[in-house]
Amino acid sequence: MEIHILASxxxxxxxxxxxxxxxxxxxxxxxxxxxxxxxxADIVAANKEDLERSEKENLGAxxxxxxxxxxxxxxxxxxxxxxxxxxxxxVGETISATExxxxxxLFKVSCPIGVxxxxxxxxxxxxxxxxxLCLKSSNAVILKGGSEALKTNxxxxxxxxxxxEKAGIPKGWIQLIETRSDVNEMLKxxxxxxLIIPRGSNEFVQYIMNNSNIxxxxxxxxxxxxxxxxxxDLDMAVAVTTDSKxxxxxxxxxxxxxxxxxxxxxxxxxxxxxxxDKFNVEMFGCEKTQAIIAVKPATEQDWKTExxxxxxxxxxxxxxxxxxxxxxxxSSKHTESIITKDKMAVAKFMSLIDSGNVYWNASTRFCxxxxxxxxxxxxxxxxxxxxxxxVGLEGLLIYKWLMKGNGHIVSDYANGHKxxxxxxxxxxxxx
Amino acid sequence: MEIHILASxxxxxxxxxxxxxxxxxxxxxxxxxxxxxxxxADIVAANKEDLERSEKENLGAxxxxxxxxxxxxxxxxxxxxxxxxxxxxxVGETISATExxxxxxLFKVSCPIGVxxxxxxxxxxxxxxxxxLCLKSSNAVILKGGSEALKTNxxxxxxxxxxxEKAGIPKGWIQLIETRSDVNEMLKxxxxxxLIIPRGSNEFVQYIMNNSNIxxxxxxxxxxxxxxxxxxDLDMAVAVTTDSKxxxxxxxxxxxxxxxxxxxxxxxxxxxxxxxDKFNVEMFGCEKTQAIIAVKPATEQDWKTExxxxxxxxxxxxxxxxxxxxxxxxSSKHTESIITKDKMAVAKFMSLIDSGNVYWNASTRFCxxxxxxxxxxxxxxxxxxxxxxxVGLEGLLIYKWLMKGNGHIVSDYANGHKxxxxxxxxxxxxx
Numbered sequence: 102m103e104i105h106i107l108a109s110x111x112x113x114x115x116x117x118x119x120x121x122x123x124x125x126x127x128x129x130x131x132x133x134x135x136x137x138x139x140x141x142a143d144i145v146a147a148n149k150e151d152l153e154r155s156e157k158e159n160l161g162a163x164x165x166x167x168x169x170x171x172x173x174x175x176x177x178x179x180x181x182x183x184x185x186x187x188x189x190x191x192v193g194e195t196i197s198a199t200e201x202x203x204x205x206x207l208f209k210v211s212c213p214i215g216v217x218x219x220x221x222x223x224x225x226x227x228x229x230x231x232x233x234l235c236l237k238s239s240n241a242v243i244l245k246g247g248s249e250a251l252k253t254n255x256x257x258x259x260x261x262x263x264x265x266e267k268a269g270i271p272k273g274w275i276q277l278i279e280t281r282s283d284v285n286e287m288l289k290x291x292x293x294x295x296l297i298i299p300r301g302s303n304e305f306v307q308y309i310m311n312n313s314n315i316x317x318x319x320x321x322x323x324x325x326x327x328x329x330x331x332x333x334d335l336d337m338a339v340a341v342t343t344d345s346k347x348x349x350x351x352x353x354x355x356x357x358x359x360x361x362x363x364x365x366x367x368x369x370x371x372x373x374x375x376x377x378d379k380f381n382v383e384m385f386g387c388e389k390t391q392a393i394i395a396v397k398p399a400t401e402q403d404w405k406t407e408x409x410x411x412x413x414x415x416x417x418x419x420x421x422x423x424x425x426x427x428x429x430x431x432s433s434k435h436t437e438s439i440i441t442k443d444k445m446a447v448a449k450f451m452s453l454i455d456s457g458n459v460y461w462n463a464s465t466r467f468c469x470x471x472x473x474x475x476x477x478x479x480x481x482x483x484x485x486x487x488x489x490x491x492v493g494l495e496g497l498l499i500y501k502w503l504m505k506g507n508g509h510i511v512s513d514y515a516n517g518h519k520x521x522x523x524x525x526x527x528x529x530x531x532x
Numbered sequence: 533m534e535i536h537i538l539a540s541x542x543x544x545x546x547x548x549x550x551x552x553x554x555x556x557x558x559x560x561x562x563x564x565x566x567x568x569x570x571x572x573a574d575i576v577a578a579n580k581e582d583l584e585r586s587e588k589e590n591l592g593a594x595x596x597x598x599x600x601x602x603x604x605x606x607x608x609x610x611x612x613x614x615x616x617x618x619x620x621x622x623v624g625e626t627i628s629a630t631e632x633x634x635x636x637x638l639f640k641v642s643c644p645i646g647v648x649x650x651x652x653x654x655x656x657x658x659x660x661x662x663x664x665l666c667l668k669s670s671n672a673v674i675l676k677g678g679s680e681a682l683k684t685n686x687x688x689x690x691x692x693x694x695x696x697e698k699a700g701i702p703k704g705w706i707q708l709i710e711t712r713s714d715v716n717e718m719l720k721x722x723x724x725x726x727l728i729i730p731r732g733s734n735e736f737v738q739y740i741m742n743n744s745n746i747x748x749x750x751x752x753x754x755x756x757x758x759x760x761x762x763x764x765d766l767d768m769a770v771a772v773t774t775d776s777k778x779x780x781x782x783x784x785x786x787x788x789x790x791x792x793x794x795x796x797x798x799x800x801x802x803x804x805x806x807x808x809d810k811f812n813v814e815m816f817g818c819e820k821t822q823a824i825i826a827v828k829p830a831t832e833q834d835w836k837t838e839x840x841x842x843x844x845x846x847x848x849x850x851x852x853x854x855x856x857x858x859x860x861x862x863s864s865k866h867t868e869s870i871i872t873k874d875k876m877a878v879a880k881f882m883s884l885i886d887s888g889n890v891y892w893n894a895s896t897r898f899c900x901x902x903x904x905x906x907x908x909x910x911x912x913x914x915x916x917x918x919x920x921x922x923v924g925l926e927g928l929l930i931y932k933w934l935m936k937g938n939g940h941i942v943s944d945y946a947n948g949h950k951x952x953x954x955x956x957x958x959x960x961x962x963x
Contacts, residue, residue: 120883295916337939344941452551463937474954485726487918502921506894508768510775523905
């Protein structure tokens with residue numbers, strides 16, 4: 102089907118989905134869970150096809166592992182759906198209420214964004230997670246998964262569409278597109294699509310951002326920093342830096358650069374090297390680092406590089422200010438951590454660092470929707486507007502201003518016959 | 533000065549502005565108010581130059597009226613600054629707090645967006661209002677005003693910069709650019725500017741949206757609707773429709789189309805016509821309207837037109853559903869009002885209409901930051917993300933996720949040695 106027709110169907114569905122009863126959405130989530138359980142064998146069979154084809158096409162072992170979707174992973178997915186069902190209704194919540202005048206009341210009420218386009222990588226469980234978050238938040242969704250997972254994504258999308266539509270969700274709310282050229286068509290559908298969330302490589306996200314008038318929420322680079330301050334507990338600093346770098350290297354919240362205060366560099370760097378050597382991490386250091394430990398020389402390019410690998414760049418800085426300036430210059434504004442016992446340094450670091458996630462004595466790897474307690478995430482945003490960091494249900498919502506009057510007209514206020522009271526109110530919106 | 537240098541100065545200032553003390557900001561607002569008072573004569577003189585030049589250039593009377601900035605308007609501006617001072621500090625507010633585990637706490641804390649580019653029309657008081665909202669929310673701002681107000685804008689920006697910087701606000705936080713080609717340069721500064729808020733004509737806003745990678749917050753069209761339901765109080769409907777259309781025609785929240793339920797059209801339309809005739813409103817109606825009152829025929833184009841004039845289009849609809857479908861098809865998603873006594877119809881209208889502001893028995897002209905009690909506004913947004921409707925202080929803020937740990941690493945949770953507690957907390961963020 103042509104992409105703009107499919108997008109217009111999603112838009113059409115999104116209108117009535119915005120007004121749908123909470124119980125119908127939760128019933129649909131339950132129906133999806135039951136259908137996934139009942140059709141586990143079919144899903145595993147489709148996934149097996151994808152795995153076999155991808156093996157033949159020499160997909161790397163880590164990607165094959167991510168592609169695999171077996172009974173135990175399906176069970177986890179079903180558990181995720183159940184916890185999503187239990188979350189309170191996010192739509193229609195009164196965010197604020199103001200009495201503008203007698204019988205003239207203004208409410209700011211949460212509502213869905215509309216139609217979300219999500220482009221995601223090879224993990225098939227992402228399809229269920231993203232579409233269920235969209236359903237719970239009353240958004241229609243257009244999904245494009247990794248081509249490796251073609252068959253798995255197809256059966257999952259069919260199961261979700263069938264189960265949810267039978268439960269009363271408007272037909273067309275979930276749409277699956279399959280090719281890269283479909284994505285290009287989707288980028289032109291600004292009449293129907295309200296937000297695009299691309300996940301994937303830096304180049305790909307950048308491409309999306311440069312080729313659409315539709316707002317994009319996401320992150321391109323993930324250049325995260327750990328700053329080891331002069332008042333750091335050095336053992337803690339070694340442990341946190343090692344975890345930030347090595348716990349999982351192929352992800353956006355892994356650290357790429359460690360900044361070390363010069364007054365503890367002599368003592369800290371050999372300890373850090375000993376720890377990173379256990380993971381065979383390749384180290385690139387500034388001149389001062391090179392004078393203390395055996396590392397390759399770092400170039401300007403290293404400060405700008407997201408290795409996504411067992412590689413790290415190291416810079417010795419002469420002050421907290423220099424560390425902050427380096428991070429604000431080179432960071433992708435994702436996640437940065439300071440290791441220190443000095444509360445003044447923490448306060449300065451946290452207020453001056455212009456990144457979405459700023460930590461004190463904790464690993465950058467914590468930046469994740471599940472770990473944050475958001476239930477799940479549709480992606481991580483380094484945008485400066487709408488939503489930052491892991492984006493869960495809340496990032497899929499916006500608000501409407503709803504006003505109840507009794508024939509109120511502006512002339513009366515412009516003429517001075519009436520004046521506004523502007524009283525904050527605790528009322529919840531109701532008709 | 534080159535625009536990208538000026539933008540980089542604003543970016544630089546925005547970093548320390550994000551961490552500045554509340555008292556310094558309020559002192560600066562007070563200093564600005566005092567300076568405006570002390571320099572009233574100079575401002576009026578500069579404004580007189582603009583008025584004389586614009587008169588010679590045959591600027592229309594309504595625009596000349598908007599351009600005029602005299603002592604009494606300056607006094608109003610100063611009162612606005614004083615009420616902004618009294619508002620609570622918007623930056624650093626804890627939006628939510630979660631205990632992830634023992635000694636591992638996550639906070640969502642409000643922070644400024646960074647650097648805002650605002651392009652506004654001829655009213656010089658807009659310059660003070662916009663820059664003071666940016667200051668209170670700790671954002672740096674790049675301003676481009678109407679060329680008619682060149683001299684007035686220049687002296688105002690100088691007064692604000694001097695007074696605020698003397699009070700301790702980082703130099704460079706407010707920048708004024710003057711030409712259309714400066715604007716084009718600004719649109720390329722996505723490295724330094726985080727958000728653009730354009731105010732002005734539909735074509736101009738559309739141009740900005742199509743020519744920048746920087747996120748844009750604003751509205752192009754303002755095609756607002758009044759729907760007169762079958763259960764409307766007809767006198768109220770006449771009054772609200774007349775106010776929505778005629779109270780001020782040259783603005784985005786004026787109504788352009790009225791939809792009338794067929795069962796009351798026969799009685800309502802002559803009353804409406806009698807009222808609109810007093811303002812010499814030109815009426816364009818559908819065939820059913822033409823059969824009841826003397827109007828010009830409306831074409832498809834009329835439903836898509838923002839007249840910004842004493843003109844209105846009228847359509848008779850056979851149901852609430854038809855009214856909702858018409859609005860969702862033709863509206864610019866700004867403001868729509870339903871006039872009815874039927875609560876079921878209100879509930880349906882408010883949940884299905886996909887616009888930022890949806891009213892019941894009230895004039896569309898209420899859509900405004902001051903009337904909403906937001907203090908002031910930097911503009912009105914028809915975006916579907918970040919902020920909708922009148923955008924005040926809140927729309928100039930975003931948040932950071934701040935985490936306090938004690939050496940916590942992700943390995944411990946991945947290995948199952950530790951598990952998350954995810955307890956909601958009432959704590960406010962502090963070091």
